[in-house]
Amino acid sequence: MEEAVDIEVGPISLEARLAMPDMDNPVVVRAAEVCREAGLATLRFNFRGVGKSGGIHDQGESEQEDVHGALALLGKALGPATPLGVIGYSFGAWVGSRVACAHDRVAGLVAIAPPLSFYDFGFLTECPKTLLLLAGSRDPYCPRAEFEALAAPLPRAEARLIEGADHFFFGKLYPLGEAVAAWAHGFSEPSPGQAGRDRGAG
Incomplete structure (x- = not known):
């Protein structure tokens, strides 16, 4: 079941879908599926500037407003006490992480295939959130050495390399899904005093 919604961000409107997302990108589809299976x-x-969303690409600056808008919509739907999570893939990992690290409602985030060859993820050293870093061992945009160097000083981060996977996880969606599912199940388990509380990921 799926419900289409519009997110108003300043003068533009973003195309979005609640539940059962069916975006064309297999990585995003798989991540969303396992989160729903975990009860998120x-x-x-x-x-x-993508699909039916208004506006134009802004090199990751105005796109942060898009993430804020999506989190506001999800937070409103789930209630003010519900912790939120952010999952971003490639460019979305960079933009989503920048917002998530400073967002009061976000309790955890997943950065899939962070394109370290193009964007600076150094801000993660100051990120107080629980973080899962996922990349393929054959990703030309996220070299193994740079990935390991990024993760090393992050005490709240788990870093996982999926052997044989490239940036698009061709033939490796199953192990990718397993890794995201493990995070999602941990995220969905309520802390003491939070029994029965829903959680959400965007």
Whole structure:
């Protein structure tokens, strides 16, 4: 079951879908599927200038407003006490992480295939959130040495390399899904005093 929604971000509108997301990118689809299987409410959206979303690409600056808008919509739907999570893939990992690290409602985040060859992820050293870093061992945009160097000083981060996977996880969606599912199950388990509380990931 799926419900289409619009997210108003300033003068533009973002295309989004609640539950059962069916975006064309297999990585995003798989991540959303395993989160739903773990009992998380999910919201996926296209950045400005993508698909039916208005606006134009802004090199990751205005796109942060898109993430804030999506989190606001999801947070409103789930209630003010519900912790939120952020999962981003490639460019989305960079933009999503920048927002998530400073967002009061976000309790955890997943960065899939962070393109370290193009974007600076050094801000993660100051990130107080629980973090899962996922990459393929054959990803030309996320070299193993750079990936390991990024993860090493992050005490709250788990880093996992999926052997044989490239940036698009061709033929490796199953192990990718397993890794995200493990995170999602841990995220969905309520802390003491939070029994019965829903959680969401966008």
